[in-house]
Every structure is written in structure tokens, then in C-alpha cells.
Amino acid sequence: MSDITSIPDLGPATARSFERAGVTTAEEIRALGPDTAYARLLSSGVRPHFIAYYSLVMGLQGRPWNDAKGAEKSSLRKRFDALCRDTSSSPQSELDRFLDEIGVRPSGSM
Template identity: 55%
Template structure:
């Protein structure tokens, strides 16, 4: 069994849940995808785009502290982030579902009792 996503430096339970919604279920899967493809999948699954979240992922996959990103490196990461964001926004209905999931409103059919 592979380590959980949250075993990667800087990535906690909330990021792990977002990854699960995007179909990424292990640290190995995340490493194999790399930060750009993984972040694109997160966006398509309804995660709200945020530059800090992206560079925290990049730094974590490099084994570096989240706040280690500075100067020219940060500028280049911002360009990559902007390109990923431009090409991978979720469809409006997927954003709504993700928002409902985030506040715990949506109910899955399996959660309903049969009468």
C-alpha cells in the first residue's frame, strides 16, 4: 500500500481530500503525475485556483518547506500556475458540486435510506 497524499511535506488532510475528489489517492500517484498535471486535475475537479496552494504542492514534491519559494523561481511558478489555471477551470456545474461538498450539503444516493 502506498503512503497517503498527506505524507508529503506541506500537504495535509484538506489537500488529501481535494486530491481524492480529483482521483489521486496516494503519494505515489501524486509524484508520478507531477505538480502541474496534479494541479490541473484538482482544478477540473472543482478545487478553487490559488497560487499559494500550487506552489505549496511544488515545494512539497521537492521535499522543501512551503515558504522556500522566492524570487525568480516564484515568478516562474506563477507563470506555470497562470497557464494551468487558464486551461483547466471546472465546468460551472462541477464548481457547484464541489462547493456543496465543501459545506457538506450534497447527499449521495447511497446515503439515503430505502423506505
């Protein structure tokens, strides 16, 4: 099994995030595909970040992270926005839950 960092553009921090989300190998990410893999990250509490998403897509294609341009990048943005919208009901991070519990944020501020 290959380390997650064997996928171009994915470094140690991304690998740790995937591991916390229960995805431990590059093969698992490839089998899931970029959208499902990224949705797993979001569901585990990782904050959405467009560049991280399209870096994953480009990396799985063996392309540099900044290779997406024009219409392709716009299409990726639509996919990213849909993933974020579809996982918006995902569990809050532990910190968010704690802040809500102690009343630091108004309820429903997420």
C-alpha cells in the same frame, strides 16, 4: 501506498481535495507531477490558489512551502497562471452549476 499527507506541506484538506479528484496516494501525485496533479484539482472544481499550487511543488521537492523566492516564485506564478487558463473550460463546481440553474448569477459570469 503512501498517504497524500506524507508529502511535505500537504495536509488533510488537500488530501481530501485530491481524493475527490480521483488521486488517492502520494505515489500518484509524484507520478503525475505537480502541474498535472494540480490541473486535476482544478478540473474537479477546486478553486485556484497560488499558495496551494507552489506548496505542492515545494512539497514534492522536499522543500518548505515558503522556500520559493524571487525568480523561482515568479516562474511558478507563470506556470500557475497557465494551468488556470488551460483549465478554465473545466466543469463548474456543483454549487456553481446550481447557482446558474436557479438564476442567481448572470449567465457567463464564471
